[in-house]
Amino acid sequence: xxxxxxxAPPVLVRKLSKSYGGANAVDGVSFExxxxxTFALLGPNGAGKSTTIEILEGYRDRSSGExxxxxxxxxxxxxDWKARLGIVLQSSGESGNxxxxxxxxxxxxxxPKPRSxxxxxxxxxxxxxxxxxxSKLSGGQRRRVxxxxxxxxxxxxxxxxxxxxxxxxxARRQFWALIGQLKAEGTTILLTTHYLDxxxxxxxxxxxIVGGKLVDIxxxxxxxxxxxxxxxxxxxxxxxxxxxxxxxxxALAARLYxxxxxEVEALDISRPSLEDIYLNLVGAxxxxxxxxxxxxx
Amino acid sequence: MRTLRLGWFRIGYELxxxxxxxxxxxxxxxxxxxxLSVFAVAFSTSPNIGAPPDGSGGITWAAFxxxxxxxxGMLLSGVQNLGVDIAGEKGDGTLKRLGGIPLPVxxxxxxxxxxxxxxxxxxxxxxxxxxxxxxxxxxxQGADKWFTFAWVFLFGVITSCVLGIALSALPRTGKSAxxxxxxxxxLLQFISGVYLNFAQLPGWLQNFASIFPLKWMAQGMRAVFLxxxxxxxxxxxxxxxGLVALVMGVWLVAGLLLCxxxxxxxxxxx
Numbered sequence: 001x002x003x004x005x006x007x008a009p010p011v012l013v014r015k016l017s018k019s020y021g022g023a024n025a026v027d028g029v030s031f032e033x034x035x036x037x038t039f040a041l042l043g044p045n046g047a048g049k050s051t052t053i054e055i056l057e058g059y060r061d062r063s064s065g066e067x068x069x070x071x072x073x074x075x076x077x078x079x080d081w082k083a084r085l086g087i088v089l090q091s092s093g094e095s096g097n098x099x100x101x102x103x104x105x106x107x108x109x110x111x112p113k114p115r116s117x118x119x120x121x122x123x124x125x126x127x128x129x130x131x132x133x134x135s136k137l138s139g140g141q142r143r144r145v146x147x148x149x150x151x152x153x154x155x156x157x158x159x160x161x162x163x164x165x166x167x168x169x170x171a172r173r174q175f176w177a178l179i180g181q182l183k184a185e186g187t188t189i190l191l192t193t194h195y196l197d198x199x200x201x202x203x204x205x206x207x208x209i210v211g212g213k214l215v216d217i218x219x220x221x222x223x224x225x226x227x228x229x230x231x232x233x234x235x236x237x238x239x240x241x242x243x244x245x246x247x248x249x250x251a252l253a254a255r256l257y258x259x260x261x262x263e264v265e266a267l268d269i270s271r272p273s274l275e276d277i278y279l280n281l282v283g284a285x286x287x288x289x290x291x292x293x294x295x296x297x
Numbered sequence: 298m299r300t301l302r303l304g305w306f307r308i309g310y311e312l313x314x315x316x317x318x319x320x321x322x323x324x325x326x327x328x329x330x331x332x333l334s335v336f337a338v339a340f341s342t343s344p345n346i347g348a349p350p351d352g353s354g355g356i357t358w359a360a361f362x363x364x365x366x367x368x369x370g371m372l373l374s375g376v377q378n379l380g381v382d383i384a385g386e387k388g389d390g391t392l393k394r395l396g397g398i399p400l401p402v403x404x405x406x407x408x409x410x411x412x413x414x415x416x417x418x419x420x421x422x423x424x425x426x427x428x429x430x431x432x433x434x435x436x437x438q439g440a441d442k443w444f445t446f447a448w449v450f451l452f453g454v455i456t457s458c459v460l461g462i463a464l465s466a467l468p469r470t471g472k473s474a475x476x477x478x479x480x481x482x483x484l485l486q487f488i489s490g491v492y493l494n495f496a497q498l499p500g501w502l503q504n505f506a507s508i509f510p511l512k513w514m515a516q517g518m519r520a521v522f523l524x525x526x527x528x529x530x531x532x533x534x535x536x537x538x539g540l541v542a543l544v545m546g547v548w549l550v551a552g553l554l555l556c557x558x559x560x561x562x563x564x565x566x567x
Contacts, residue, residue, distance in 0.1 A: 094391045
């Protein structure tokens with residue numbers, strides 16, 4: 001029987017490492033996810049996001065470190081443990097010779113307390129496609145089937161590995177609404193995504209992983225530290241571009257206006273978005289650790 | 298109990314998927330029937346086989362090929378069908394998905410084996426109907442013959458399934474599965490007395506073929522479908538049903554052990 005640890009948070013990761021033939025795909029990553037929280041794992045392709053999530057899902061063994069998922073070690077957890085998880089994998093390429101309705105009805109049978117098949121199909125926006133074979137669906141629609149299969153078992157913990165790749169903007173909004181609903185029901189969610197607006201909308205906290213290392217972790221508003229949020233003022237003077245970061249951008253602009261004796265050329269004041277901060281972190285990580293980048297390439 | 302109940306659900310699901318897949322239905326399900334028809338038509342003007350010099354008696358070539366085709370069907374449904382099918386499911390992510398849900402591995406196997414049993418019963422029924430009514434092959438008489446047929450068939454199909462599951466670990470990608478599996482089953486069919494008269498193969502080849510289970514499945518089926526006068530043509534001069542059961546049993550156990558130790562929902566990493 002799997003040892004259970006009822007006091008632990010749903011996800012607890014301590015100094016997790018995974019090496020393939022000497023190279024570290026994941027290198028000393030630590031984080032935890034509290035009950036009901038949505039946590040986003042961000043990072044470039046090959047940074048180690050999927051390896052991390054697949055270790056938590058029980059697909060891969062770890063090289064070292066401590067991992068607890070719903071109170072159990074995923075490397076030795078059983079079917080009762082799997083029944084409490086929902087997994088949306090990064091890719092799926094099944095032949096799909098079953099209809100959406102058949103597939104969900106079949107998968108619902110594996111779980112002790114499944115959601116209603118009709119409601120799930122409705123929630124992922126496939127009500128009109130319920131009797132269509134999965135092979136006949138578009139890429140975005142198949143992705144919604146993946147999401148539907150991930151939530152049919154009423155999971156306590158949901159893993160979403162790049163769930164909205166291939167969605168059009170409207171489908172992405174619908175998906176966000178669905179995740180909002182799951183959050184409201186108390187589902188704990190671990191999300192990886194390429195879309196920073198998605199992380200900003202859905203996640204309570206995020207971790208940024210670069211070259212297998214966690215380079216930052218915190219609330220969505222805190223990522224990059226207070227310094228990262230400082231506005232940037234950009235302008236041109238005598239054909240030369242300037243930029244300066246300041247907590248008082250209006251004062252700087254006023255001073256430039258006074259000095260120029262009129263309109264300042266190409267004046268722009270902006271606050272870094274999560275995307276800017278993220279790109280900054282990822283860029284810094286790449287510079288700081290060129291060896292890792294080479295491994296990932 | 299849950300494992301068996303889920304296994305039962307899997308059988309229905311697998312059968313539905315199987316018959317929706319046009320190519321596998323054609324190549325594994327109808328293949329023995331097509332081959333029997335080809336041989337029966339090709340040799341329809343040849344004199345009977347096993348006839349004394351005066352040309353009377355003996356059996357038609359269609360009748361002679363029935364046991365081999367039954368055995369080929371057993372092998373194809375199990376080894377070829379499952380070997381390719383499961384390697385494909387591993388390649389396209391189906392198994393990875395199943396590995397993430399509370400589905401016991403044994404239930405998955407039950408689904409596959411149940412699907413093969415159901416489709417191969419249908420297959421052999423069709424094959425025998427075609428043999429009987431299209432090519433006028435007389436069917437075995439007596440309960441003891443049909444009892445032999447039942448146990449050789451069931452035992453053989455289940456052994457084939459287990460070997461197919463074990464073999465599915467071999468191809469490195471789903472796409473290469475047919476290239477790995479089909480040559481193996483094709484070669485076995487040629488050396489095991491399915492297409493070629495086993496009695497006419499050289500002794501060393503007969504001995505080599507005797508290592509593998511298909512030769513014994515075919516021999517068991519010859520004991521059911523061929524007249525007594527053919528028994529003397531067997532290598533040991535007898536149908537040797539005890540040995541048929543023994544060799545299939547050894548392969549079954551070996552296959553189960555292989556499955557137990559090699560089957561994984563996803564490829565091992567690192």
